[in-house]
Amino acid sequence: MSRDQLTTWAVTHPWPTAGITAAAIALAITAVWLTVRSVRQLARTVRNLNLPPGSVVVAGLGAAVCTAYSADTSWRFAEHRLGMTDLRERAVMFAAGELALLACAVMARATKAATATDGAAGTTGVPGVLVWCITGVQIVPAYTESGIVGGTVRACFGPVAAGLLWHLAMGLEIRVVRPGALSTGLPAVIGRELRERLLSRLGLATRDRTAEQITRDRATARAVRLAALLELRPGGPLGPYRRRRLAAAVARSGAGADGEQRHRLLQQLAARRTSGQLATVPVASPWTSTPVPDAPYPSTHLGVTGVHLRRMDPLAAVHQVKAARPDATPAEVAALCTEYGVPVSEMQVRVATRAGNPAPSPVPAPPSAVPPGTRLLPVICRRSIRRPTPVPAAAGLRTPGVVHAEVSDEEVPEADQDVPDPDPLIERARTEYGTQVPGVRVLKAAYGIGQARAQSIRDALKPSTVGVRP
Numbered sequence: 411m412s413r414d415q416l417t418t419w420a421v422t423h424p425w426p427t428a429g430i431t432a433a434a435i436a437l438a439i440t441a442v443w444l445t446v447r448s449v450r451q452l453a454r455t456v457r458n459l460n461l462p463p464g465s466v467v468v469a470g471l472g473a474a475v476c477t478a479y480s481a482d483t484s485w486r487f488a489e490h491r492l493g494m495t496d497l498r499e500r501a502v503m504f505a506a507g508e509l510a511l512l513a514c515a516v517m518a519r520a521t522k523a524a525t526a527t528d529g530a531a532g533t534t535g536v537p538g539v540l541v542w543c544i545t546g547v548q549i550v551p552a553y554t555e556s557g558i559v560g561g562t563v564r565a566c567f568g569p570v571a572a573g574l575l576w577h578l579a580m581g582l583e584i585r586v587v588r589p590g591a592l593s594t595g596l597p598a599v600i601g602r603e604l605r606e607r608l609l610s611r612l613g614l615a616t617r618d619r620t621a622e623q624i625t626r627d628r629a630t631a632r633a634v635r636l637a638a639l640l641e642l643r644p645g646g647p648l649g650p651y652r653r654r655r656l657a658a659a660v661a662r663s664g665a666g667a668d669g670e671q672r673h674r675l676l677q678q679l680a681a682r683r684t685s686g687q688l689a690t691v692p693v694a695s696p697w698t699s700t701p702v703p704d705a706p707y708p709s710t711h712l713g714v715t716g717v718h719l720r721r722m723d724p725l726a727a728v729h730q731v732k733a734a735r736p737d738a739t740p741a742e743v744a745a746l747c748t749e750y751g752v753p754v755s756e757m758q759v760r761v762a763t764r765a766g767n768p769a770p771s772p773v774p775a776p777p778s779a780v781p782p783g784t785r786l787l788p789v790i791c792r793r794s795i796r797r798p799t800p801v802p803a804a805a806g807l808r809t810p811g812v813v814h815a816e817v818s819d820e821e822v823p824e825a826d827q828d829v830p831d832p833d834p835l836i837e838r839a840r841t842e843y844g845t846q847v848p849g850v851r852v853l854k855a856a857y858g859i860g861q862a863r864a865q866s867i868r869d870a871l872k873p874s875t876v877g878v879r880p
Contacts, residue, residue, distance in 0.1 A: 473575035
């Protein structure tokens, strides 16, 4: 049935066409679902069987193909150079090298897997060395059969590629299972050592440095070397040239603007200039026992603990004592530290433990300054209530209703020190001035006192905020 006839039949018979189309779509969906299910089940089965990863399988297939390529060279070499004209003899003997290579590769893989640990990828042992020996011998038939050009192609895609792929197939599985493991084989060890030495020679051994920092470090080392040469030979024909190079190296190192780089430059220069002192530096002999320093209490817990605490920083010693005695007050901790031979004050203990300042002790209220014979009324005038004004007070002077500020003894005049509470000058000023309230300057000039004491006396002479009746 042609395409036009099929189209005509579908148009003239719509219902059968719809049924056939629906059945075809259902069949296609069922086939896709079965395929996906089979693939998932196969993948699950592969995971349960612990089969090698796909990369190992691909490397093994490539090694097998390259081994077959090398076997073709051995087949021709056995006929032309070894005289094996009989097909049965040649079929049995031509692939001896390839079979030996395959056997050594399998044994090397088993040895590598047996010696692998979490930190090392293992070693192939003697079978791994034999793999490369057989590969080197099989290069000879390739050049013998095909010359220089053809022999190079046969050798690269034959025994050499087979040896490399077998080596990768041996190591890939270990690397997939243990990504952080290092190879302990002889070529790997030699390669790592050569790489590290090359990086150290180029000045790139220190990691996590930018290109700018590497340039600065190299310029710093060059400046140190030139400065040492100028110190040893300041004159000569090369003196001006070395000075110019020294100036350029210092500018390139950035020591003038970077304090850390300048410190590094000076430290290296000092070490180079004073290197001759190493021959006479006194050092302790490693063959004699180090004498133990005498402790005040060598056989007691106090003496042993004191020796350890005295070797520490005072704040660290405070933390150790506080951890051992968490219920002790700062004063007790300071006393314990002093007893152990670490003299610290209570304030240092509070700073180290963040205990804060001690609570101020309550100050007893002074007697009332109201003259005797007066009667207080329990009536308070709201308009006359004044808030206490913070004024600086003299040392040792406390006036009711006034918030005093702490003033050091160096700022207080000699007449204001050691003043009893209440101040005797208050009664004297009340007798002399009566109901008048003199100014601060008048009181300072009359009694030779300071600003704080004069303000306290003036505030005491002011009328009380409580109503009085004579």
